[in-house]
Amino acid sequence: MKRLSSQRLGVCLLSLALLLYPIVFSSPFYRDIGVTFLLAAISASAWNIVGGYAGQVSVGHSMFFGLGAYTPLLFYTLWGWPPIAGIPVGIVLSVALSVAIGLPTFRLSGHYFSMATIAVAELIRIYFGTWTLVGAAIGLQGPATGRGWWDLTFRSELPYYYMFLAVLALVLGVTFAVERRRFGFYLSAIKASERAARSLGVPVRQTKLQALALSAAFTSTAGSLYAAKTGFIDPDSGFGILVSVQMVIIAALGGAGTLFGPLVGALILIPLQTAVNTKFGGGGSGLTFIVYGGIIVLIARFEPGGLSELWQRLAPYLQRRARAA
């Protein structure tokens, strides 16, 4: 009972910190870091549903992200619709794509699944780079100045911040609900052993498809939010492999398959990335990759379970020390 209440206290403190952050740090620079952090946390949490809980390591989630980013801007470019109208369409398209991808690729296991998802994402990226309707290699642009709030184009970072925060809360809330339900137990059974899960009567295929569809819907939303904020999308920033890799690293760093893992991962990685970018500027365009590579090596070598597992091992020790003191 005590453990539950301390957890609840932690969640309250975290929410309070996130709510107050842009008011305390009011310079555009820090607000922008906050917005980037929220976006990364949203997409990593969305990936976490299928990659963490179900253990299906997709490295092609950028396909949903890109689809979610392209759809609103495409509607704006073609018919001048406000980007907000494209968000649900992007979600529908992503869910349809996830089913189309999931049906053939869920027969694959381990590396083969990861490879197949990479292949599909790359396929879409290259295709979008040659498709003139979606701007080919140049990409698409959103409205330069908002005609109203529905264009989601604001001068200040503040509206973006609270919009993203609300979506993050929604994603985490759904993940929490999934974790508690039979669906969540199905997912962890599939993660532990697919064959065993099937022999116990878990509808493996259907469960995996549902998890992928749910994850795709949220990843697509993250993509739409990115497009709304940046007002620009091209094949590399939408479908590039780095987009997928970032989701995987953030979730793995914090702890894949835990509710707050991706949030913790983003909390560490995004400020680090911004620090690297501000310190080295344009001269070190590859340095972000180096940081990612280093983190992959460190996680794989020392903490495959991510920071949440490290914390679980460390917590009893710290408690004992606190009691002794």
Added chain:
Amino acid sequence: MATAYPWSPSVGETFGLIAFVTVALGGFGSVLGSLYAGLMIGLIQAASAFWLGAIYKDIVVYGLFVALLWLRPQGLMGKA
């Protein structure tokens, strides 16, 4: 390879991805499989660049890769 291709610090991404695809197509752990898969992918890339255009060569490779995995989830010569 540096003698035949334009080179830049991030060029490894393109080749590395195709190399991964080759190994997965041949079947992880199978030496002969990746040899055959490598030959196949090279020929397919060259042929599709010739007939369809250089932009589409990787699309063809990735498309065929996914299609082949559908038929043989363990790769060409991998053990199930």
